[in-house]
Amino acid sequence: MTRFMDVHHGMQGITADQLREGALAVEKEEGVHVEHAWADPESGTLYCLTEGPSAEAVQRAHERGGGSKPDEIHAVPLAM
Amino acid sequence: MTRFMDVHHGMQGITADQLREGALAVEKEEGVHVEHAWADPESGTLYCLTEGPSAEAVQRAHERGGGSKPDEIHAVPLAM
Numbered sequence: 001m002t003r004f005m006d007v008h009h010g011m012q013g014i015t016a017d018q019l020r021e022g023a024l025a026v027e028k029e030e031g032v033h034v035e036h037a038w039a040d041p042e043s044g045t046l047y048c049l050t051e052g053p054s055a056e057a058v059q060r061a062h063e064r065g066g067g068s069k070p071d072e073i074h075a076v077p078l079a080m
Numbered sequence: 081m082t083r084f085m086d087v088h089h090g091m092q093g094i095t096a097d098q099l100r101e102g103a104l105a106v107e108k109e110e111g112v113h114v115e116h117a118w119a120d121p122e123s124g125t126l127y128c129l130t131e132g133p134s135a136e137a138v139q140r141a142h143e144r145g146g147g148s149k150p151d152e153i154h155a156v157p158l159a160m
Contacts, residue, residue, distance in 0.1 A: 014158065019159075023160055038158065039156060039157075040158075047156065074123050076127065078095075078096050078099050079099075080096070080103055
């Protein structure tokens with residue numbers, strides 16, 4: 001399993017409930033685990049930290065979960 | 081204190097030691113606490129999760145710490 005950070009734009013006005021529901025929907029799919037998510041309702045930026053088998057699996061998990069699709073996904077093998 | 085996510089580009093080849101040293105340098109400045117940082121040495125993308133008094137303080141902490149300057153800083157009041 002690899003850790004990924006994905007970034008979504010255009011999420012202006014997102015609420016805490018929507019962030020949690022979106023993360024839970026992604027969590028069910030493709031063997032992807034959502035570790036954390038953070039959002040800025042003002043700029044509409046959302047960051048999602050996951051573990052999953054591949055970037056493609058993280059992308060598909062977002063599509064199948066019915067939530068917003070990431071604009072970027074990067075493996076983040078280094079962490080502190 | 082507010083939580084911020086900042087993003088750095090152009091960090092290709094960054095090592096785990098460099099990530100840790102950069103975070104420690106920022107940590108000393110401007111009342112900013114670095115909670116976590118993640119990096120992708122391949123694409124050169126670095127994400128840094130901090131708490132601090134303002135986005136400007138986070139920016140100055142990176143400048144004074146002598147590390148790479150963020151390309152973006154967003155407050156992330158929502159988290160899960």
